[in-house]
Amino acid sequence: MEKVEVSQLGEEDIGPAARVLSLAMLENPLHLAVFQGRGEDERQEIEGMFTRLFHELPGRILLARWESQIVGVMRMKPCQGRKPPKGGVSEEEPLDQDSRVDLWHSAWAEKDPTEPHWHLGPIGVLPEEQGRGIGTALMVNFCQRVDQETRPAYLETDLPENVRFYEKFGFQVKAESLILGVRNSFMWRPAQRP
Numbered sequence: 001m002e003k004v005e006v007s008q009l010g011e012e013d014i015g016p017a018a019r020v021l022s023l024a025m026l027e028n029p030l031h032l033a034v035f036q037g038r039g040e041d042e043r044q045e046i047e048g049m050f051t052r053l054f055h056e057l058p059g060r061i062l063l064a065r066w067e068s069q070i071v072g073v074m075r076m077k078p079c080q081g082r083k084p085p086k087g088g089v090s091e092e093e094p095l096d097q098d099s100r101v102d103l104w105h106s107a108w109a110e111k112d113p114t115e116p117h118w119h120l121g122p123i124g125v126l127p128e129e130q131g132r133g134i135g136t137a138l139m140v141n142f143c144q145r146v147d148q149e150t151r152p153a154y155l156e157t158d159l160p161e162n163v164r165f166y167e168k169f170g171f172q173v174k175a176e177s178l179i180l181g182v183r184n185s186f187m188w189r190p191a192q193r194p
Contacts, residue, residue: 004072004137009061014054017063017073022047024073024124030158033180034100045097050122062141064125064134072125074138076145079154081114100180107179111186113154118146120155139169144194153189158182 009017022043025031035042054061059077063070095103112119120142125134146153155171157163163173163185171187178184 004134005065006137006141007063009063013063014051016070018047018050018054020070020073020126021050021122021124023126028158029182030104030179033182034104062138064138071129072134072138074123074142075121076142077119079119080116104179107177108156111175118151118153120153143169147192147194150191150193152191155187156184158184
């Protein structure tokens with residue numbers, strides 16, 4: 001494969017980047033549990049979620065381009081550590097989509113480290129482009145940036161194959177939990193010197 005070009009997200013890239021992530025993550029178990037389907041309506045819901053994230057909590061968003069087309073997206077955000085939100089939603093209650101999203105985000109917040117770190121996510125590559133080194137190019141870029149600051153990093157994933165992928169870059173499973181019946185792994189990468 002020729003070299004993947006990694007660049008910063010521009011304002012004009014928000015829509016296409018959110019679409020790439022929605023296609024990349026449509027089949028993820030947690031998204032299926034939250035959005036209850038894999039059709040175009042659910043894909044658009046996921047795209048809207050990422051569009052809002054990019055506007056409200058952008059962090060640093062990197063794009064992987066192949067022949068000028070966006071084929072991968074990665075967001076990294078510096079975090080000071082946060083405390084879990086008060087209250088929450090019980091999984092025993094009948095949940096509408098907004099409640100499922102709240103439950104998901106609250107469950108992730110409970111596991112978020114309290115110490116300062118870089119948070120990785122979302123990261124995704126178009127399904128038809130996976131296996132071509134695009135995710136690796138994004139992760140190498142991420143690790144170089146984090147290591148320049150000698151800071152630890154953290155991420156969440158609901159796919160076992162992602163755990164193995166992230167382990168190649170120094171992440172280790174710190175905790176696991178079931179959210180809406182889906183196993184989630186919470187991974188930590190200690191600070192490393194470049």
